[in-house]
Amino acid sequence: MKKILEVKKLKKSYGDFVLGPVDGSFPGGVIVGLIGENGAGKTTFIKSLLKILQAEGEIQFFSNKKEDIGVVLDNSFFPEILTAEDIHKIMKNIYKNWDSSLFFSYLEKFSLPKNKAIKNLSKGMRKKLEIVTALSHHPKFLILDEPTSGLDPVVRKEVLDLFLDFIQDEDHTILLSTHITSDLEHIADYILFLDKGKVVLEETRDVIMDTYGILKCGKDEFSKISKEDVWRYSESRYGYEILVKDRDKIKKKYPNMIVDKITLEDLMVFVVKGRIL
Amino acid sequence: MKGLLLKDFLMIKGNVRSVLLFLVVFCLIALEGNDFLLFVPALISFMMFMTTFSYDEYNKWDPYAITLAVKRKEIVFAKYLGSFILLFFSLIITFLVALGIGIYNQNFDLQKTFTLLLGCGASILFLQDIVYPLFIKFGVEKGRIGLFVGIFLLSFLLGWILKNVSISIPQDIYSFVVSYLPWILAVFLLILTIGSYEISKKIYTKKEF
Structure with a gap:
């Protein structure tokens, strides 16, 4: 690919706070989901890629043309006294590939008003406007920071x-950061998981969903589990929950659990x- | 570039109605023949354009702008060019008002009007050249405070110099300055504007949002 x-x-x-060092490559034709708790470095990572922040290291896009990138940022867009019609007038003078008819068809599809100031739109409508603006110049790479927050x-x-x-x-390709992880379960091909600025997991969604699992057991059973089978675990008054990487192997190894x-x-x-054993 | 200029003008479009109303009132007062009032349109153009910085900052426009198909230096250049265009139109309005008042009072003086326009344009351009790098570096609020502190210190310094230092300018230098004043002013402002733009560009290129 x-x-x-x-x-x-x-x-x-x-x-x-230190983000990275992050290494990795993104193939075409996929959706990469960027997850992590608040303050994990998702926005810093996205802003570094987009050169909004000046980061160390090498960032190489498939194309040097900014025309090929569409962006939705968290809390950063056109001044809110402007309207969708204004955005159209501005963007057609910024992007050579700006597609007016596509933009207006999106406005219609998402019931977005043309002449209403952004400040008078609901949070969800505003987000939709940001997304359709990012899509209307036919980008090849979408970089989206929390694009679905605020949407019903x-x-x-x-x-x-x-x-x-x-x-x-x-x-x-889409790189998408979100708190709504259930969205990624439906659409993401790859998951990039950041924690405290470090990449803790880079895996395909299929591997995560099809092979990872949670083993549930009591205190006595927990003591019988090999250390190498426990990736993370948590303890509660009801027993133990253990994050395991190979669900089928664990099922065979501990058939009663x-x-x-x-x-x-x-x-x-x-x-x-979770805790590490 | 054109898109960025358009954005700023579309933002200030909303103020046009109230500015026109203000201009009508201003014209009526200016009929009395107070030349000082002719400074008002240029000052309004400056204040109107200043609001674009405030809107940009309030809506966190800059991080988004950086991701668009424009260069950082173009974002800075658009601000300078946009304010220059607005100032130019404000001077045309000033000229038309001065012409109208001159005709009405039957005392139109072309040379005096041009001197006045030069004074208005030069003062606003000077103000913009000083204030824009401050806005870009520190943001609008801090930049404004910086400007006021700067004006205060400069006035204090000039006042102190005039009071305590006796400066005698030789007559031939004085005559030279007076006869070439418009050109000296033009060259000074050109250098100041280029310098201001270069500083702003340097700040903005390195700035993180």
Whole structure:
């Protein structure tokens, strides 16, 4: 698969906080989900990629053209006294590939008013406007920081479908950071998990969803589990929960114990809050 | 570049109605023949353009702007060019008002009007050249405070110099300065504007958002 972005030893320091060094490459035709708790470095990573922050290391895009990148940032957009019509007038003078008819068809599809100031739109409508603006110059790479926050489930589904349509072209890639990990379970191909500025997991969604699991057991059973089978664990008054990497292998090894499937939310909580044996 | 200019003008478009109303009132007062009032349109243009910095900052426009298909230096250049265009139009308005008042009072003086326009334009350009790097470096609020502190210190310093230092300018230098004043002023402002733009560009290129 063609690489669309490659980062080498990407590092950014903010006082006590250090992002990286992050290494990795993003292939075309995929959706990469960036997850992590608040303050894990997701926005810093995205801003470093976009050169909004000056980070150390190497960032190599498939193309040097900014025309090919569409962006949605968290809390940063056009001044809110402008309207969607104004945005159209501005963007058609910024992007050579700006597609007026596509932009207006998106406005219609998402019931976004043309002449209403951004400040008078609801949070969800504003977010939708940001997304359709990012899509209307035919980018090849979408970089989206929390694009679905503030959207109700119905609109979120519409937006996620839009992302899935976008990705049908194998030259297209999406890097998407979100708190709503259930969205990524539906659409992401890869998961990049940041914790305290470090990449703690870089894996395909299929591997995570199909092979990772949570083993549930009591205190006596817990003492019988080998240390190498425990990635993270948590203890509560009801017993132990253990994050395991190979669900089937663990099921065979400990046939009397329950091993459940995992969600990305479970994974996040375990990696951040779980204990290491 | 054109898109960035358009953005700033679309933002100030909302103020046009109230500014026009203000201009009508201003024209009526200026009929009395107070030349000082002719400074008002240029000052309004400066204040109107200053609001674009405030809007940008309030809405965190800059991080987003950096991701668009424009260079950082173009974002800075658009600010200088936009304010220059607005100032130019404000001077045309000033000229038309001065012409109208001159015709009404039957005392229109072309040379005096041009001197006045030069004074208005030069003062606002000087102000912009000083204030824009401050806005870009420190943000609008801190930049404004910096400007006021700067004006205060400069006035204090000039006052002290005039009171305590006796400066005698030779007559031939004085005559030279007076006869070439517009050109000296133009060259000074050109150097100041280029310098101001270069400083702003350097700050903005390195700035993180």
